[in-house]
Amino acid sequence: MKLLLTSGGVTNPSIHSALVRLLGKPVSEARALCVPTAQWGHPMCGPASVQGLVAADPASDWRHLTGLGWASLGVLELTALPSIGAERWVPWVREADVLLVDGGDATYLCHWMRESGLAELLPSLPDTVWVGVSAGSMVMTPRIGSYFVEWPSAPDDRALGVVDFSIFPHLNLFPTNTPADAERWAADLGVPAYAIDEQTAITVVDGSVEVVSEGQWTKFG
Numbered sequence: 001m002k003l004l005l006t007s008g009g010v011t012n013p014s015i016h017s018a019l020v021r022l023l024g025k026p027v028s029e030a031r032a033l034c035v036p037t038a039q040w041g042h043p044m045c046g047p048a049s050v051q052g053l054v055a056a057d058p059a060s061d062w063r064h065l066t067g068l069g070w071a072s073l074g075v076l077e078l079t080a081l082p083s084i085g086a087e088r089w090v091p092w093v094r095e096a097d098v099l100l101v102d103g104g105d106a107t108y109l110c111h112w113m114r115e116s117g118l119a120e121l122l123p124s125l126p127d128t129v130w131v132g133v134s135a136g137s138m139v140m141t142p143r144i145g146s147y148f149v150e151w152p153s154a155p156d157d158r159a160l161g162v163v164d165f166s167i168f169p170h171l172n173l174f175p176t177n178t179p180a181d182a183e184r185w186a187a188d189l190g191v192p193a194y195a196i197d198e199q200t201a202i203t204v205v206d207g208s209v210e211v212v213s214e215g216q217w218t219k220f221g
Helices: 013-023 037-041 047-054 078-083 086-095 106-116 118-124 179-187
Strands: 002-006 031-035 072-075 098-101 129-133 166-168 193-196 200-205 208-213 217-220
Touching (some): 002 013, 013 129, 013 208, 037 047, 037 078, 037 106, 078 106, 086 118, 106 118, 166 179, 179 217, 193 200, 193 208, 208 217
Parallel strands (some): 002 129, 031 072, 031 098, 166 193
Antiparallel strands (some): 193 217, 200 208
16 A cells, blocks of 8 residues: 555645655645544544545645545444445445545554554555545554543553554644653654654655654654
8 A cells, every 4th residue: 555644635736746656646646535534532532523524625734645536435333334344345445546544543543544454455555545634644653642532441552553653743733742852752662753743745656754844743763
């Protein structure tokens, strides 16, 4: 799987160009599935925000994810998958060029990726592009840090560990997401880490990591 790990989506030409390179085709020719699941685990999200993602609202920040002009756009809700059987949903995933995985709580998303079977399927999707936003990016890391755990049932801050670094998203977007906050967060992780703002993304292809940015970012460790 090819990863485009972002804080706020495809927010500038540099990140858009990186996405097209990963896809190997224009966005307008790519089939996308959006994954809203992480939103259900975060207290700031709910029906209205999920609707905005699914509807690709052009007046909202989802224009940087679901509103990019995909050839087709569907919804993959992970909490539903265990009850319908892999024979139905696995073909949907295999036919998609890209999974658009929105933010929310990364530990909740991690739980349902495992419960649904999607996490187990990922290694068999070498050409599929994963575009993560916030928690949708953090879920691929070893740990997210207790700072970002909002789901009350989370056993700890561990995530999937597909990559070997952690991500602090939304740098300078909120009063509690300053560079100093990011530095304190990184000090407790024990793994390399990046703090990235809304104009920054990290690509990972075959273990090769590249930062794509028109904004601000810092690497720790």
